[in-house]
Amino acid sequence: MRRGNFLAQTDWSVVEHAYAGDPDVPSSPEILAALLDEDGGRQGMALLDLHNVVHHQGGIYSATAPAVHFVAAVLDDPRTLTLVSPRRGRRDVRVPLRAALLDWLTSVMQHITEPDERRRGFPADVAACRAARPSVYRTAYAMRTDPDPAVASEALGTMLACLLDAPELAHHRAEAAAWSHGHALAGLDKHPRVMAVMSLQSWGYDTTAVMETDPDPVVRAAAALSPANAGSIQGTRALLEVLSTPSAAMRCKRNYPHFGPIFMFNFLPAAIHRATLDHLVPVLDVLLTSAPPIIYVGDWGARLRMKAFPDGFPPVEPLTTAQRTLLDVIAEHCFGTNSPRMWSGGDARMALRDLVPEGAVFDGDLTA
Template sequence: MQTGTDVLRDTDWTRTFHAYGSGADAPEHLAPLLTGDPGERRRALGYLYGAILHQGTVYSATVPAALFVAGILGSPALDAPAVEGGGTTPFRHTLLRFLADAAEAAEDALHHAVPEAQAPPEPSPADLDRVYAALGSDDEDEALHVWEEPVMEALMNRVGPDMRAAAPALYEAVHPLLTHADPGTRMRAVEAAAAVARLGGFGPDLSGAADMAECRDEGAVIVLALGRVGADTTEFLTHADPAIRVCAALAPAQAANPAATEELAAALADPAGADAWFGSRPSYFPDRVRFTLARVLAERSAPADAERLLPVLRAVAPLSSTGAGAADVGQLLRVAFPSAADAGADLTGVQRAYLAVLLDNDALWESGVPDFRFHLKGLGLPQDRGGISALAGV
């Protein structure tokens, strides 16, 4: 399967589409990723995420776009810096992140695809001609209404399998970067390689990256990647580094392992320390590390675990705020209050203790930021400090 500039040249982009219609505009928008100045590259990246991978959705144009991106990863031009996350990193890192995001979105598309027995019939050549003409039409109503046709449902249902078919070629393009001289490139390459391998249903060879790993950040990315592709991470649960132990514990295959769950709870006993673990945070953690740990710990816990997790809540709550509350303490509250009905019943001593913890942090109750209050509402709890105090009996 072709990658790189051959894809840009040889693809019939008029027979593809993205979030805003025909993919015929793709070459002019994508070419600057390789040849443009920094501003043009940033605009091209905006096109990738705004049209080609719009809000985490893959389209038929996503497949050749990903193959193009994969094929240019080795270009020296991508050593140029790009502003990402407030810091300056090579633009190559950004494109590796796009490939990982596209692979994960395609996997999600496969998961939610219409079953074959219920899928709409394959469109006829005449239907395809009509649909692609409508997608490229200057008539906005025509281009918009075509999305409502069964033909488009059939075409969208193809995208996941087409991305899966491209996964080996994407992986082969990313693989050389697993041993790149730059540690940051190796990290992003591990994430991309694992994502496309998982999409393709095969195991990535991360041994080269593991041999070159120089720091905690790299080791964590590798262990997280192994967990995400279904490898056994048990051996890392006894690693000397608590960050590596936690990354091993986060593997889905460890969900039923009490030792792994205990590692998550132990890490949250020092949430500020966990937040400071990484100089270059693995993409697995989209925000504060403690947010992910609290979410996974809550998912693996039952109401009967609430008392055991009370010290964890007491450690996390002082760091929280009304903007962050839903992401950290809110996840732990779900263990003690698994349904809205529980909040209206006679409370247990443990439930009252959970509510009392919330009252000790003024930052959770700042006015004008409703995030945490919405979370409390979803749990069937009062949304104001006075109501929580009355319910807790303090």
């Protein structure tokens, strides 16, 4: 549908955004029309509304899919060259609205891949956005060579987001991966860069160059997950580094669309598998000292137990120094007086509780 008649031909009365019926919030067609306003200030406000109203907190609404089609259709409009403040990154750096709109498309494409228990949106609305992925991919692909590096980088992020959980588009992975190098990837802010690298490594692509050169420890750790780095000393070091940094505890709370909480589901299991117990125990001591309760989500407890005591517990041979230190760390941080209570059978500490049985304190019925 042509951009000029899209707003007029869409029946906006049957679709809603997050604040449907609120007279103080602009309607979806008003928000979309303002994106192409001659006033740059109104364009900037419309961009905020696109995030906060049409895609509120990552939610998918019945108005989201029509908005996706409109945004994809107007990306090459000269009015999207207006400089605006980006949603992420430095607030003193302005980017073309075109780049910011690609970032919005990326967010929508990522959030529609969330599992049902984490996704905000009715199935029909999510399906409508999923149906838009081929056209969004083609639009982003056309922008990949944009002379503005901000636009080119955001186009790459959108391309990769369109391919998440999309087997019907899997044949595009190779061409998207071919553009995922150098300035295009480096130009993304940290969150979309992590998402891009997680996508590439999950598809089996070699992300060694990113692991070796990226300035951010989370991005380096994501790149270290690539099968190509499974035996890499530098890759193991990247995983241990990100888990032992002062901000690691807070980062545990971060949920990445499609991938979930990568610290507990990806980084920690990979570190347990790859690192020696001597190197792993000091990292766990730091991480578990101030980690929030969510750190105990996942199966890493069982992995850690198998790593430390492969022949069962208690071991036949005398405890090594690393094993003894690990038991002290588990007793203090996992089952100590200040430790969060175990809440369900999915708690990672379930596999560790008999290592220090006197310290295991439960909250609720773990046999249910």
